[in-house]
Amino acid sequence: MTPLKFVGTSPRRIDGLEKVTGAATYVDDIPFGPNLLHAEIVESPFAHALIERIDTSAAKKIPGVVCVVTGKEFPYRFGLYMQDRFIFPTDRVRFVGEQVAAVIARDPQTAKRAAKLVKVVYRELEPVLDLEQALRVNAVLVHPDLGNYTRCPWFFPQAGTNIAHRRKTRKGDVEKGFREADAIFEDTYTVPRYAHCAIEPHVIVGLYDLSGRLTLWSASQSPYTQRNVFAQTLAPLGLTHKDIRVVTPYVGGGFGGKAGVSMEIIGAALAIMVKGQPVKVRWSRAQEFYNTYQRQGVIARIKLGAKKDGTITAIEHTLHWDAGGYVEYGANVVNAVGLSATGPYRIPNVKIDSVCVYTNLPPGGPYRGFGYSEFHFGLESHMTGFAQKLGIDPVEFRRRNAIREGDTLAYGAEMNPNGLREAIDRVAAEIGWGKKEVSPDPRKAIGKGFACFWKAPAMPPNAASAAFMKFNEDGSLNVSVSGMEIGQGYLTVMAQIAAEILTVPVEKIRIESPDTDRNAYEWQTVGSHVTWGCGNAVQAAALDVRGKMFAVVERALGFARDTLYLEDEKVKCRARPDFALPLRDFVISGIQTPHGNFIGGPILGSGVFMPEFTSALSDPETSQGGHPNVHYTVGAAAVKLEIDKQTGKMRVLKATLAVDAGKAIHPELVRGQIVGGMVQGLATALYEDIRYDLKGKLLNANFTDYKIPTAMDTPLEIVPIIVEVAQPDGPFGARGIAEHTMIPAAAIVANAVEDAVGLRLKTLPITAEKVALALAGIAYDDVKGAYMGLCFAGKPETYAFCTNAARRSR
Amino acid sequence: MKTTVTVALNGETRRVDVAPNEILLDVLREKLGVTSPKIGCERGDCGACTVLLDGKTVRSCLILAIEADGHEITTVEGLSRDGLTPLQQSLLEHNSFQCGFCAPGMVLSATALLARQPSPSEEEAKEAIAGNLCRCTGYQPIVAAIVAAGQKARQRA
Amino acid sequence: MAIAHQFGYLKPSTLRETVKTLARYGTRARVLAGGTDLISLIAENVIAPDVVVDIKGMPGLDRIEFKNGVLTIGALVTFSDLRDSPVIAKKFPVIREMTGWLASVGIRNRATMVGNLCSAVPCCDSGPVLQVYDAAVLVAGPAGRHRVPLGDWFVGPRQTVLKRGEIATGVAVPLPRRKHAACFVKLRRYEGEDLAQASVTVLALAGSRYRVSFGAVAPRPVRGTKIEALLDGRPLSETLLRQAVALLPEEIAPITDIRATKEYRMQMVGVMLERGLRAAAARLAGNGPAYGTSLI
Numbered sequence A: 001m002t003p004l005k006f007v008g009t010s011p012r013r014i015d016g017l018e019k020v021t022g023a024a025t026y027v028d029d030i031p032f033g034p035n036l037l038h039a040e041i042v043e044s045p046f047a048h049a050l051i052e053r054i055d056t057s058a059a060k061k062i063p064g065v066v067c068v069v070t071g072k073e074f075p076y077r078f079g080l081y082m083q084d085r086f087i088f089p090t091d092r093v094r095f096v097g098e099q100v101a102a103v104i105a106r107d108p109q110t111a112k113r114a115a116k117l118v119k120v121v122y123r124e125l126e127p128v129l130d131l132e133q134a135l136r137v138n139a140v141l142v143h144p145d146l147g148n149y150t151r152c153p154w155f156f157p158q159a160g161t162n163i164a165h166r167r168k169t170r171k172g173d174v175e176k177g178f179r180e181a182d183a184i185f186e187d188t189y190t191v192p193r194y195a196h197c198a199i200e201p202h203v204i205v206g207l208y209d210l211s212g213r214l215t216l217w218s219a220s221q222s223p224y225t226q227r228n229v230f231a232q233t234l235a236p237l238g239l240t241h242k243d244i245r246v247v248t249p250y251v252g253g254g255f256g257g258k259a260g261v262s263m264e265i266i267g268a269a270l271a272i273m274v275k276g277q278p279v280k281v282r283w284s285r286a287q288e289f290y291n292t293y294q295r296q297g298v299i300a301r302i303k304l305g306a307k308k309d310g311t312i313t314a315i316e317h318t319l320h321w322d323a324g325g326y327v328e329y330g331a332n333v334v335n336a337v338g339l340s341a342t343g344p345y346r347i348p349n350v351k352i353d354s355v356c357v358y359t360n361l362p363p364g365g366p367y368r369g370f371g372y373s374e375f376h377f378g379l380e381s382h383m384t385g386f387a388q389k390l391g392i393d394p395v396e397f398r399r400r401n402a403i404r405e406g407d408t409l410a411y412g413a414e415m416n417p418n419g420l421r422e423a424i425d426r427v428a429a430e431i432g433w434g435k436k437e438v439s440p441d442p443r444k445a446i447g448k449g450f451a452c453f454w455k456a457p458a459m460p461p462n463a464a465s466a467a468f469m470k471f472n473e474d475g476s477l478n479v480s481v482s483g484m485e486i487g488q489g490y491l492t493v494m495a496q497i498a499a500e501i502l503t504v505p506v507e508k509i510r511i512e513s514p515d516t517d518r519n520a521y522e523w524q525t526v527g528s529h530v531t532w533g534c535g536n537a538v539q540a541a542a543l544d545v546r547g548k549m550f551a552v553v554e555r556a557l558g559f560a561r562d563t564l565y566l567e568d569e570k571v572k573c574r575a576r577p578d579f580a581l582p583l584r585d586f587v588i589s590g591i592q593t594p595h596g597n598f599i600g601g602p603i604l605g606s607g608v609f610m611p612e613f614t615s616a617l618s619d620p621e622t623s624q625g626g627h628p629n630v631h632y633t634v635g636a637a638a639v640k641l642e643i644d645k646q647t648g649k650m651r652v653l654k655a656t657l658a659v660d661a662g663k664a665i666h667p668e669l670v671r672g673q674i675v676g677g678m679v680q681g682l683a684t685a686l687y688e689d690i691r692y693d694l695k696g697k698l699l700n701a702n703f704t705d706y707k708i709p710t711a712m713d714t715p716l717e718i719v720p721i722i723v724e725v726a727q728p729d730g731p732f733g734a735r736g737i738a739e740h741t742m743i744p745a746a747a748i749v750a751n752a753v754e755d756a757v758g759l760r761l762k763t764l765p766i767t768a769e770k771v772a773l774a775l776a777g778i779a780y781d782d783v784k785g786a787y788m789g790l791c792f793a794g795k796p797e798t799y800a801f802c803t804n805a806a807r808r809s810r
Numbered sequence B: 001m002k003t004t005v006t007v008a009l010n011g012e013t014r015r016v017d018v019a020p021n022e023i024l025l026d027v028l029r030e031k032l033g034v035t036s037p038k039i040g041c042e043r044g045d046c047g048a049c050t051v052l053l054d055g056k057t058v059r060s061c062l063i064l065a066i067e068a069d070g071h072e073i074t075t076v077e078g079l080s081r082d083g084l085t086p087l088q089q090s091l092l093e094h095n096s097f098q099c100g101f102c103a104p105g106m107v108l109s110a111t112a113l114l115a116r117q118p119s120p121s122e123e124e125a126k127e128a129i130a131g132n133l134c135r136c137t138g139y140q141p142i143v144a145a146i147v148a149a150g151q152k153a154r155q156r157a
Numbered sequence C: 001m002a003i004a005h006q007f008g009y010l011k012p013s014t015l016r017e018t019v020k021t022l023a024r025y026g027t028r029a030r031v032l033a034g035g036t037d038l039i040s041l042i043a044e045n046v047i048a049p050d051v052v053v054d055i056k057g058m059p060g061l062d063r064i065e066f067k068n069g070v071l072t073i074g075a076l077v078t079f080s081d082l083r084d085s086p087v088i089a090k091k092f093p094v095i096r097e098m099t100g101w102l103a104s105v106g107i108r109n110r111a112t113m114v115g116n117l118c119s120a121v122p123c124c125d126s127g128p129v130l131q132v133y134d135a136a137v138l139v140a141g142p143a144g145r146h147r148v149p150l151g152d153w154f155v156g157p158r159q160t161v162l163k164r165g166e167i168a169t170g171v172a173v174p175l176p177r178r179k180h181a182a183c184f185v186k187l188r189r190y191e192g193e194d195l196a197q198a199s200v201t202v203l204a205l206a207g208s209r210y211r212v213s214f215g216a217v218a219p220r221p222v223r224g225t226k227i228e229a230l231l232d233g234r235p236l237s238e239t240l241l242r243q244a245v246a247l248l249p250e251e252i253a254p255i256t257d258i259r260a261t262k263e264y265r266m267q268m269v270g271v272m273l274e275r276g277l278r279a280a281a282a283r284l285a286g287n288g289p290a291y292g293t294s295l296i
Helices: A016-021 A057-061 A108-115 A174-180 A223-237 A264-273 A285-290 A330-340 A372-390 A394-401 A420-431 A490-502 A530-557 A667-686 A745-757 A768-776 A804-809 B024-030 B076-080 B086-093 B103-116 B122-128 B140-156 C015-028 C038-043 C079-084 C086-091 C093-100 C113-119 C126-131 C225-231 C238-246 C262-284
Strands: A037-043 A049-055 A065-070 A099-105 A119-124 A163-171 A183-191 A203-208 A214-218 A244-247 A279-282 A297-306 A312-324 A349-358 A444-455 A465-471 A477-480 A509-512 A564-567 A570-573 A576-582 A604-609 A633-644 A650-660 A718-723 B003-009 B012-018 B050-053 B056-059 B072-074 C008-010 C029-032 C051-054 C064-067 C070-074 C136-141 C144-149 C154-156 C167-174 C180-187 C198-205 C209-215
Touching (some): A037 A108, A037 A264, A049 A099, A057 A065, A057 A108, A065 A108, A065 A264, A099 A264, A163 A330, A174 A297, A174 A349, A183 A372, A214 A223, A214 A264, A223 A264, A297 A372, A312 A372, A330 A349, A330 A372, A394 A420, A420 A444, A420 A633, A420 A650, A444 A745, A477 A490, A530 A570, A633 A745, A650 A667, A650 A745, A745 A768, A768 C262, B050 B103, C015 C136, C070 C086, C079 C093, C079 C113, C086 C093, C093 C126, C093 C180, C113 C126, C113 C167, C126 C198, C126 C209, C180 C262, C198 C262, C209 C262
Parallel strands (some): A037 A279, A312 A349, A650 A718
Antiparallel strands (some): A037 A099, A049 A119, A163 A349, A183 A297, A203 A279, A297 A312, A444 A633, A465 A604, A564 A570, B003 B012, B050 B056, C136 C144, C136 C167, C198 C209
């Protein structure tokens, strides 16, 4: 096998030059001329209220105001997996800050002034801000019409309740499994909401031109999915996909927050109202916090049973999710967890209940990890706690139970090849597991925390990728795909895959940013799946192109195509060592035969990849029978933490994470995801802290009081480790890794704190404040006079995990 | 009431009419055609709007355009015109940026640092960019590139 | 964000003009120096002035002068200027220490110390540090010039004693005559830029005299006069430190807000006071941690 020349190397990113010179264009940078209109949103001050009346007359009179729009003009529902959301609601508002109307004006200042004059009369309803209350019989309902919502077939809402979806997984017999156990350990863990905080806010410009064509320039991870949702939602106006075009330039960070459709639908709707003129809707930082997807909060109860030797016999994992006022995307987070909340372990008896609960808080949705970051906190804290109870080393406990290739997953399918054992061993070695370290400062304690992790992309079973390729006269290549460069380095990785097959160097390959009119299809850039899915499509397209080149050479010059190969941008022939035809000589112009005529013409190719082995259909009571997840990426992580026992302040001395990338196409980019993901994950553990007031209003919708890491907050040392156990159906063996690097962070911190000072904290974030006061034995009101990000006012241990509202609906 | 403001923007004298309530960041982006300073938070918390005002890094979202009258403004467009600076070259070689949205601000903060301290330590580099939020990289490759650029300069000297 | 509110902009070139303008407009005018506080207040509709008075055109206010034992910091001196000043590094190193944990470079290049005092936010960092020096704010107004001791300067959150037409032109900081050293300790949620959850400033003077002030744990910066009296003339010992910490509930009244609980603030101020006293005393003795070293 020839050694790889491009895959497995770390070339310069192909978008690097644009980004370092300020040439990179984002949606808000695109000039739209003097007719660009600006929108300002009128927002609900209430978490839950009926809309009685909207009076736009005063606003409309302001000079410079072009139009004021409410739900009356767009009484349409939309949503990715369930249509429970409105462009502008007509009936009621469901979270503080929800859009109720929009003013479109010639300049932003006028729009702002006029928006203040829109009068909305509300009738306040009792807000659902507590999970236990949400789940009671006779609870106030956030969506009384839940039973009528269109949804994908593998979601199970319970009409007449606040349960939007429930994923039940049953494998084996947990009661038997617990009986067989020598020890059982049960506990409750709580994780609040978190905000993505991509530095670029959401923004969209829409133009419904005079010919009736709607174009959107959108800062999105998902141009084709956006087009699809826009087409479905605006169908009543006579628009279909051919009438809609979505263009996405560089995106300034996504992390899941720019997936699906959230505020972008407003841009599409407003454009229709001002035919012939472009209109921009740009979110402020505050709106980024309270009116885009948030990472959902969850309370989880975990019960594990194991034999004396540490073999786990059963797991019962119940998760109640604070999913917000709309769950059209968030319900899939709940679903994904319901299938995988065993963690990367071989457990014969499994009972998982993952319940998606409507609340009057911002809509929950996808955030790096897609529910796995949320549940790993509890699970990996629990694994370490249980190991200690069993008297077994926490790393050894995980080794013994680590899932292996071929093992049966919770829903019946088989586990893919994976390097979990190798990841565990290498991380344990790197962090010096087993060696207790002592700080020279007597006031400080050093602890180490360990966790495993896994995740599969949560996608519909037909999530497809496609690629077109064409050459240019200089032998350079254009690849047209619709995956998004959101920073992960996707463009470069696609170029490397094409380069490897076509021997065209990466610098001569352009990967075009998406335009649904011109680029090949991609479902969404989410789930850490595009290296795998789109990479496969690019590989297929490259092979298609190569095949066509060889066919042309065979036709024109008579060489048998199976003797042909590519090297250094030339077609060569094993039977004719002196033959070397540079690609640039024929990829446009064709090959001239000895007779003088030309054979061939422009070389073009295409490739498609769609997993054909997945299915979301399964027994709704057990989840058995389907194959909903394409494969899992696994890994392990550890942290060495130094804690000042008086102040509670924690310093990350060292963090290390190993992820099984299958094949690291660009090792430096993989290491970059490990560093970036770890820093983002550690922040959720240590200081990111969403706070609502008792009426559901987000109190810290800014970076002054929602702290995200600065350059001063990075660990002293981060050691990335790449494991490579090939993914058989991945391009060159690759699978995705980019969400995974954040997933174990909160658990390793919790485990390190316990190791250092004997404190087991089961509620995030684990702030210096919590640690200091716990160590000093000082009781305090940890909701600080306002709610935490978690939608439950009581102490987690008292949460009832009762869904008797569900009982009512039967 | 509008006033005509004169600024030396990236080495060129520019004149623009502004009302007192217009923010420098918006005027740069919308009236002066300079889109590298970005809108990230509009409160001075994220540093994406950073420009050099008379050689010093400032948050252009917290400055009225009218305050810039008679001053010098440098943005990344001004640095890149004659080819990459050694710092930019280093950032490129280290694959320092991911989504790139924080990049213009980072480049300017690091440029201002290197003008004062040609061979910064890792701590100094971190402090210089401490006001520029990056959600993607974890800062490591950016800091490494700044320190490397400084070391290279020292070798050349 | 685009500022919807419209206002006038004036840039007087003399102090006299400034005072006249401020007297004329009263509360309808706001003074603009660095703008790092003012601009977002206007943008977020917290205030809506009719006119903004830019004082950056006034001569002589950007100086740092040390003369006759008094440091004078002009109203236009930025935190970066303070950070770069050799005389401050040498004679008032705790001021430099404080600036290191204040915001970030880009903010410090514009934000002024006098502006920080005028904002009068309870978490202000300059106030407590200047308070241990018994500094005074220099004020010019329609009735002429006068000085306001820092202890009298803050009335409450976002409220100073400035009257109509008055403007702070600088702050005067007397250098203590005795040998001394100081320490500023700031509690933040992490190592990045953050407003103080609490702060403690200690000035240790030869002869075991101490001045202690607290920030962000009361509506305004407070001097710990009871603690100062307790410590006066006595060498620090474990017992004395414990007693000093025990007096804290009588000196400060922290609240629970979005940044910290009152219990955490109280607990931490005790730790910071103890560490601050030790560090200041050690610095005075010549063997303390370098200024700029975080004690927490």
